[in-house]
Amino acid sequence: MSMFRELRPALSLVALFTFLTGFVLPVIFTEAAQIALPFQANGSLITQKGQVVGSALIGQNFSGPTWFAPRPSALMGTDAKGNAIPTPYDASESGGSNAAASSASLAATITARITAYQKAYGPGDVPPDAVTSSASGLDPDISLANALRQASAVAAARHLPTGTVIDLINRTATQPLFGIIGTPRVNVLKLNLALAATPSP
Numbered sequence: 001m002s003m004f005r006e007l008r009p010a011l012s013l014v015a016l017f018t019f020l021t022g023f024v025l026p027v028i029f030t031e032a033a034q035i036a037l038p039f040q041a042n043g044s045l046i047t048q049k050g051q052v053v054g055s056a057l058i059g060q061n062f063s064g065p066t067w068f069a070p071r072p073s074a075l076m077g078t079d080a081k082g083n084a085i086p087t088p089y090d091a092s093e094s095g096g097s098n099a100a101a102s103s104a105s106l107a108a109t110i111t112a113r114i115t116a117y118q119k120a121y122g123p124g125d126v127p128p129d130a131v132t133s134s135a136s137g138l139d140p141d142i143s144l145a146n147a148l149r150q151a152s153a154v155a156a157a158r159h160l161p162t163g164t165v166i167d168l169i170n171r172t173a174t175q176p177l178f179g180i181i182g183t184p185r186v187n188v189l190k191l192n193l194a195l196a197a198t199p200s201p
Contacts, residue, residue, distance in 0.1 A: 055140075059141075068188055071132075077090060095135075122153070141186060161201070174186070
């Protein structure tokens, strides 16, 4: 009985703090987030005509000359036979290639990406983010330089003036926080949605 008296305060505190930190605080934080930052609290979902088309936080695999291309994704999955297959921007997983800078395979992959990029968008400098994958494989953004480099080719494929496409890029771009933290970038999903909503002349 004396042992129970000794343990009772400790057990009471465990029960109290379990209730407070496991139930009360999560409810308070959830409700506060819904009030203060509802867009972020609900997954930064982007809707179009009432339908969810994606999240501003997760990239999508756009392909073809009429779309802005996202950053390469190194995500790999397996087929029914257990063979490794590319699964770019598969939101059910996340990860990078984990290849070292000295990897011959990585060097060959980047060289191939540079060649493909210059074939699609013309000769010249290639932004690093256009040929290297992110650590998550789900990066939703590309650099402003990358987007501007693609502008002429996308405009030609859509029969739009290049200036119109560049204006879309600049209006969609996010500038560094406080002007110094980060680099200018563009959310590919938002940019492609704005592009799709732009009628051809």
